[in-house]
Amino acid sequence: MNAPVKTEWPDQLYDTLKRARIAQVGYVPDAGHARLIERCRADPDIRDVVLTTEEEGVALAAGAWLGGERASLLMQSSGTGNCINMLSLMRTCRFPMLMFITMRGEWEEFNPWQVPMGSIVDPVLKLCEAEVYRAREPADVAELAERAARQAFADERIVAVLLSQELIGKKVWTQ
C-alpha cells in the first residue's frame, strides 16, 4: 500500500503552506516537488515564482517579508549549495526562511554526481545556523513541516525540512 501514501505527503506540505499563510512560493522545477509545485500553481492565492537558481528564492523571501508577506522555497538537495552566500542575508537580518528540500544522492541513487552535494546538505545548513529537520517516512512529514513553519516565522530564522529520498522513490533510468 505504498503508492497512495506517497501521493499524500506533498498534499500535506501544501496544507502546511496554506495554514502558514504562505503567499509566495519560489522553486526550481524538481521531480520530487512536482505535485506540490502543481498545487501551488493552481492556487490563486499563492504566487508561484519559478527561479533560474535557488539563491533567487532566498532573496525573494527576504523581500516578501519586508513587504509583510510570507514566502517559502522548494528545491532539491543540489540547490542548497547555490543558496549559501545568500543565506547570509537571512542570518544578518534575521529573515524567516522556510525551505523544503527533496534529497538526492542518498538512498538507491543511480547518479553519482548527486552524491557530493546531497551528502553535505545537513552539515552545511547547520553551519548556516539553520534548524534542520529530516522526514524519512511519509508519516513524519506533516508534523515536521508544521513545526518548521511555526519556527521560521515566529523566531525569524532559517528552517529546512529535508525530505529523504525514500519518500520520493527511485528515479527511473532507462536508456
Next chain:
Amino acid sequence: MSQGGLDRRAAMATLVADRGEDLLVVPGLGSTTWDLAAAGDDPRNFYVWGAMGGAAMIGLGLALAQRKRRVAVVTGDGEMLMGLGSLATIGIQRPANLAVIVFDNGVYGETGGQPSHTRKGTDLVGVARACGIPLCLDVRDEAALSGLAGRLKSLDETLFARVAISAEEPPRVLPEKDGVALKRRFRAALGF
C-alpha cells in the same frame, strides 16, 4: 560605459526626489547603497551591505507583496551581473510596480575599478529586453534621466533602466548596517 556618464550621486538624488510615502528603495551592495544614503536616509530604504546578486530579487519579493506601493531597485552593473538570471525571473512575473535600475560605470568600484562585463560589451538593456521586461530604457543623459524619474513616479509596467554613470567614486556615505534594525524599521514604516 566608462568615459563620461552621469554623476551617480546626482542621479540617485534625482530618482528619489519628492519620493512620496509609497516609494520603497532597495539598493545593491556597495556604491549604490552609499548613493542612496547620501540622497537622504528614509526608513523605506533597505540598505544592502552584502548578498551580492540579490537586490533585484529582494525587490521582486517586495513588489509582489506590496502591490499598491512602488519598488525601485537601484544597483550597480557588477551586482546585477551576479544575478543576471533574476531578470529572466522578473520577466516572467512582471509586477507593474517594480523598477530595476542599474547604475552602469563598467567597473567594480568597491574593489579597485576592475572592468566589468559591461565595459567589454555585455548589453544589460538588451538582456532585460530579451527576458521579456516590458519597458527597457538606456539612460545616457540628463534628459533621459528626468524621463526615468518621471516614469518612476507613475509606474504602470515593469521597468528596467540602465543609467550610464561616470566611474568616479565619491566619498562613502555609510548608512545603518545592523540588518535586523534595517528590517524592523522598514516593516514598521509599512505598518508591520
